[in-house]
Amino acid sequence: MSEKLMSKKKPAYPVSKKLDDYLEHYSRKIEIPIFYEDLLRFSGSVVVYDSDDKDTLWVRVYYSEYDRIEIDISLKKVYSILHSDGSDSIFPFLNVDAVDFCTFGNSQPFRIKVRNILNDNFTYFYVKKTDASRIYGLELEHMLSPYNLNFLVYKDTLIEEHIAGIPGDVFIKDILPNCTESEKSQLAKEFVKFNERCMIRLLGDMRSYNYVIVPTHDFDHVVYKIRAIDFDQQCYEGKLKVYRPQFFKENYLMVMLVKEKLQRNSVDQYKIEERSIVAKRILSSGNRIKRLMAISRVDHISNPENIAALSQHIHELTGDISFKNCTSMGEVLSLALDFVRRNYEDVSMKQILENKYRQ
Incomplete structure (x- = not known):
């Protein structure tokens, strides 16, 4: 049933100047140090399996040593902007445990796992390509559902917080x-x-x-x-x-x-x-x-x-x-x-x- 309901592939729509101004006005548009395209520079990947050894449709990517250092620092900065005050004071306590890439669906997101090394607590955030439809969806969810959403947009990159459940x-x-x-x-x-x-x-x-x-x-x-x-x-x-x-x-x-x-x-x-x-x-x-x-x-x-x-x-x-x-x-x-x-x-x-x- 669902295959007949949906179009084969929905295109990504660019963010208009008016929408971009709206995002800036409501502090959704913030300069970030890494773009979606930067994460595509991975040199290899391995399949991520669940606890039952089934393919999750995610792959864990890895980078060259030079790229890895730069990407780690940039992802810690994004985490700080998304969840803290944007400073680098928390960097020594953070570790980027994994960068996963999903080839399933339209958005093909990266999932970033960041761990606090002092207590082993961890959280995720997502790096995606910007799409105007998705931004409208996120904003409406923030305003019209029982839940607030935290996300950032900068040029062609969208950062979304993880929704637990x-x-x-x-x-x-x-x-x-x-x-x-x-x-x-x-x-x-x-x-x-x-x-x-x-x-x-x-x-x-x-x-x-x-x-x-x-x-x-x-x-x-x-x-x-x-x-x-x-x-x-x-x-x-x-x-x-x-x-x-x-x-x-x-x-x-x-x-x-x-x-x-x-x-x-x-x-x-x-x-x-x-x-x-x-x-x-x-x-x-x-x-x-x-x-x-x-x-x-x-x-x-x-x-x-x-x-x-x-x-x-x-x-x-x-x-x-x-x-x-x-x-x-x-x-x-x-x-x-x-x-x-x-x-x-x-x-x-x-x-x-x-x-x-x-x-």
């Missing part, structure tokens, strides 16, 4: 079967809300390996949340189903969980809850999201065929004729968010008037 495909295969019935119900609820959130902000391709499950221990039980980790397919495709995780075969067991554990009324309730939460975040984001949407409306981040198709699909779903005249994917996205916000405000105002009438 259990990969969705691993969780579905190894952990879901052993969950309690209560945990399964809670997971079903979270999948409904995640599905709704992705559709509202037009984040596509949420197959199980593009999101993580984050467990949190709360008193005597575990609460699970679902977080997107790949933002490459932000408002590019023309099929509305691409923006609804429920239509990917990799999520079949999660969809079945929803059918088994939730009644129709509960599903509708959770959708309304998520739309209301997103609407509140749109309102609280104020000028920042308004500025981002104004930039997206004149940006080129998809092709005319996809724009026309998605506009038609959303028009059929909402009945809003505004979608029939869209000329850019940013306009489709902006109208979609505005539709959610207006509906929330209309319902809120109706509730206020009803309460006054009762008084």
Whole structure:
């Protein structure tokens, strides 16, 4: 199913001058000492296997001695900019344990493992090629999801912090079967809300390996949340189903969980809850999201065929004729968010008037 939904390959779109100015204004654009292209100078690689000796689709790369010294210092500097004050005072306590390269997917990222040698704590960050679609996706995730995101952009290089969690495909295969019935119900609820959130902000391709499950221990039980980790397919495709995780075969067991554990009324309730939460975040984001949407409306981040198709699909779903005249994917996205916000405000105002009438 998922192969038919997606285009063969999405192109990377350059960052426009207006988007570049936006990134600088909100401290996302910071000069870094290394570029994506620099990391491609590796002299060899070995396959990275998981604990079950299966190919992870990542390879561990290595560099010549001269390049390695320079790259190590530069990656420590990037870590300091991303997670600290940007100074080199922490360099003696850091070690770059691994540089991994992934040939799977569009972005072909580098994954950098940095360890604190004093206590062996480690973290990851990613070095990718800049893509305007991904930047819009990261910014919208930062503003409209429950999670803040830390990332940096400089010229053709994008630095992203690691999002911790259990990969969705691993969780579905190894952990879901052993969950309690209560945990399964809670997971079903979270999948409904995640599905709704992705559709509202037009984040596509949420197959199980593009999101993580984050467990949190709360008193005597575990609460699970679902977080997107790949933002490459932000408002590019023309099929509305691409923006609804429920239509990917990799999520079949999660969809079945929803059918088994939730009644129709509960599903509708959770959708309304998520739309209301997103609407509140749109309102609280104020000028920042308004500025981002104004930039997206004149940006080129998809092709005319996809724009026309998605506009038609959303028009059929909402009945809003505004979608029939869209000329850019940013306009489709902006109208979609505005539709959610207006509906929330209309319902809120109706509730206020009803309460006054009762008084």
